[in-house]
Amino acid sequence: MMSTKDFAPGGYRYVPGVFQYSAGVAALPGHVIERVRFANPVPLKEGFARIAQIIGAAGRPLTSFCACELRSPAPFTEEGFKAFNAIYAGTLQEWGLFETGDNPVARSNVCPEINPPAEPSFHAFSYVRAEEGAPSFVVAGSGEAPEGRDSYGGHAIAPGDRSPEGLRQKARWVLGEMERRMGALGFAWADTTAVQLYTVYDIHPFLGEEIVTRGAARHGLTWHFNRPPLVSLDYEMDCRGVALERVVAG
Incomplete structure (x- = not known):
């Protein structure tokens, strides 16, 4: 069962995840999360x-x-993903984010199918402000495979199946994972302000039954024509409940 840990130096709590990111974050009392999106990948x-x-x-x-949202040129192999994560985590360590022994920062990392960046880049990030406000949270991206195993591809849901039924199975698992992560933070779909989906495959056969009816599109659904960061995965989602958002030049 998922639980949270406080990261007092940052003013938030997090759901412990894998080395490269946590499963989600929520602002501690007296704090709020602000999301900042770059107009173009940086x-x-x-x-x-x-x-x-x-x-x-x-x-x-x-x-x-x-939390951060990354864009990469193309999906990684398992080994390539590990190498990239080591580089990314190096800066987090320099910033004091591994103080508790875990990586508390939530993350999504996806790959645009059309006009991808030339190198891994930031699309958006979130940080915690010390002020009163509505409870806020960010859930990290998840593809259709459990994390923390020996590989992603070896445990993927409906591996290689891009049929309507195969994609439905992937979606059900990822939606369930979003619910597990939100539940650990004390939230549900009713608390979200935005839900993002990443796939290049057709979601319309199950959009209404699997996504809309469970409340995951209460403010609409942002569908990015992107692939998950690993060649073995086809479907990813993340979500957030954040009142403060802005766009800056990229």
């Missing part, structure tokens, strides 16, 4: 520098960085 190194400037200008420590 390469990883430059993106971290831009993020540090934005967080610093808000008078917050780098440890308040709590």
Whole structure:
């Protein structure tokens, strides 16, 4: 059963996940999450520098960085994904985000099918502000495979099956994972302000029955024509309940 841990230096709590990211985050009392989206993807190194400037200008420590949304050129192999995660996590360690021994930062990392960036880049990030406001949370992206196993492809739901029924099975599992992660944080679909879906396959045969009827599209559904970050996966989602959002130049 999922549970949360407090990350006091950042002003949030998180659902422990795997080395590269947590399963989700929620602001602690007296804090709120703000999401910042870049108008265009910003390469990883430059993106971290831009993020540090934005967080610093808000008078917050780098440890308040709590979630990010990445865009990569193409899906990784299992080994390539591990190598990328080691590079990404290096900056988080420098920023003091591994202070508790876990990585508390939630993440989505997907691959645009058309006009992808030339290198891994930031699409958006979230950080925690010290102010009163409505409870806020961000759930990390999940594809159709349990995390923390020896591989993703070896445990994928309906592997290689892109038929309507195969995609429905993938969607059901991912929707269930979103619900498990939100539940651990104390939230549900009724608390979301945005839900994002990433796939290049047709979701219309099950959109109404599997997504809309369970409340996962209460504010609409943002469908990105992107692939999950691993060649073995076909369907990914994330969600959030965040009142403060803005767009900055990319």
